[in-house]
Amino acid sequence: MGNRESLLEGAKQCLLEKGYDRTTVRDIATAAGVSMAAIGYHYGSREALLQEALFKALEDWDAGLQAQLSRLDEPKGPKRFAAVWRLLHEHVEQNRTMWMASFELFMQAQRSPELAALYAQGQPGATAAMAALATGEIEETIDAETIRTVGAVQLALVSGVVMQWMSYPGDAPGPDEIAAGLRGLVAVLDA
Known part of the structure; x- marks a missing residue:
């Protein structure tokens, strides 16, 4: 080397x-x-x-997470949703430093136009991956509207929940509370 x-x-x-x-x-x-x-x-x-180094480490880390997610054998629906969130929670616990690094990257991008541009280039891939995570579909088959809506909301949800898991792990929501919260939001939208 x-x-x-x-x-x-x-x-x-x-x-x-x-x-x-x-x-x-x-x-x-x-x-x-x-x-x-x-x-x-x-x-x-x-x-x-x-x-x-951070981008390379995050690529390696993401590939590992995607490999774990691809092995989930739950069909679409509530069981898959819970399985995905349990896997994400385990992943945060096992890879805490990489999750922190991903948040550090975001913070550094706020101070560096060059880094912000690189960070922005990765966002379409992140939202597509999040759409696949949420829907259980193969990423390459998901339409642009689903990526822009479901993927972006899933990315926001994952980012926010991971911050909670890292900040106050004992009181942060688990898969069941996340599902209940989403159902509550849907009820508000449908009212």
């Missing part, structure tokens, strides 16, 4: 251990076993390296 790849792996390790804001150039260089100057040579800046 060359210095560039070592830096990327070292940066991913530091992101998981320390988070985006607390990771220093020295931390990355030490984890990678290279000089601090190698960061500038290969990536231009700490921020550029951390952003690339």
